[in-house]
Amino acid sequence: MDVMRVALAVSVAWTGVAVLSALLMQAELAMPGISVFLLEGQAAPALYIGVTQIHTNAVHSALPATLLGAVGCAQLARRHPAGSLLANGLNMSGLVLVVLGTVGAASKVLDPLDPFGPWAEAEAVGIALAGVSVLVALMACFRDREARRASAAWLFFALTLVGLTGWPASLMATDPDASFHDTYMMTALWHGVGGVAVLLSLGLLCVVARGYRKRLDGRVSAVLAGMIALSWAVMVIEQARLGLAGMPSQYLDYANAFSAAQARASLAAFLAAGLCLLAVLRLAVAPRAPEMAHPVSVF
Numbered sequence: 001m002d003v004m005r006v007a008l009a010v011s012v013a014w015t016g017v018a019v020l021s022a023l024l025m026q027a028e029l030a031m032p033g034i035s036v037f038l039l040e041g042q043a044a045p046a047l048y049i050g051v052t053q054i055h056t057n058a059v060h061s062a063l064p065a066t067l068l069g070a071v072g073c074a075q076l077a078r079r080h081p082a083g084s085l086l087a088n089g090l091n092m093s094g095l096v097l098v099v100l101g102t103v104g105a106a107s108k109v110l111d112p113l114d115p116f117g118p119w120a121e122a123e124a125v126g127i128a129l130a131g132v133s134v135l136v137a138l139m140a141c142f143r144d145r146e147a148r149r150a151s152a153a154w155l156f157f158a159l160t161l162v163g164l165t166g167w168p169a170s171l172m173a174t175d176p177d178a179s180f181h182d183t184y185m186m187t188a189l190w191h192g193v194g195g196v197a198v199l200l201s202l203g204l205l206c207v208v209a210r211g212y213r214k215r216l217d218g219r220v221s222a223v224l225a226g227m228i229a230l231s232w233a234v235m236v237i238e239q240a241r242l243g244l245a246g247m248p249s250q251y252l253d254y255a256n257a258f259s260a261a262q263a264r265a266s267l268a269a270f271l272a273a274g275l276c277l278l279a280v281l282r283l284a285v286a287p288r289a290p291e292m293a294h295p296v297s298v299f
Helices: 003-030 045-077 086-107 122-142 146-173 186-210 218-242 256-285
Strands: none
Touching: 003 045, 003 086, 003 256, 045 086, 045 122, 045 186, 086 122, 122 146, 122 186, 146 186, 146 218, 186 218, 186 256, 218 256
């Protein structure tokens, strides 16, 4: 079984769920009244909340394990002789992460309106799973010089988003009455963390592409990583400003005073999604480097 292909295929499916649900929400939030979420011709706030939770569960539970952990394990396994004990162990670990991430997220998605009810006790497990997955992805990105070169730009801009995410995190940590926890400040914080994970994922995929002998120009990677980080930063900043202004999170509608900042945040989100898609397509269509002929075959 090709664990890398399995991990990538499952990751693509969960990425589609996460991105589609996010774009649906952003379409409604960018232009209130466009009426994306309707039931029998009436606004359906419960449907909006359900899609929000589907997005949250896919991002929190499935993607870290499948896109970071499982792909990272498969990439590390490729650096060892096929059939060796270490390679087999890494591949098996990758499959376990695929199953755990998919089962955990799917169980929540099947009951999106009450995602943290019966599964509340599993949140600690999900956090631990995400932490292990990030560590595995970083190990794959730092495995050798070639991996470091392929992922360097992506990891650099991921660090810039880590610094930016510290702003809403510090505001929430120093909030005496926890008034920010039900506002867009929380949304800004989680989206900042998500941006770091996205850049790390794209860096890992560049390492995987290099493993398939794809030719990738580092300068193009740097430009794409910088543009994605900038768009994501604008979204996080605008959402943090909305949080400072007291805009509540997870509501379908909002006051007109918030509309300009929300429109800017949504525009940045659409731009970031488009640039991420461009980065993935670039990896898919990148040509392979020609195989070097063995000296014996030349003579």
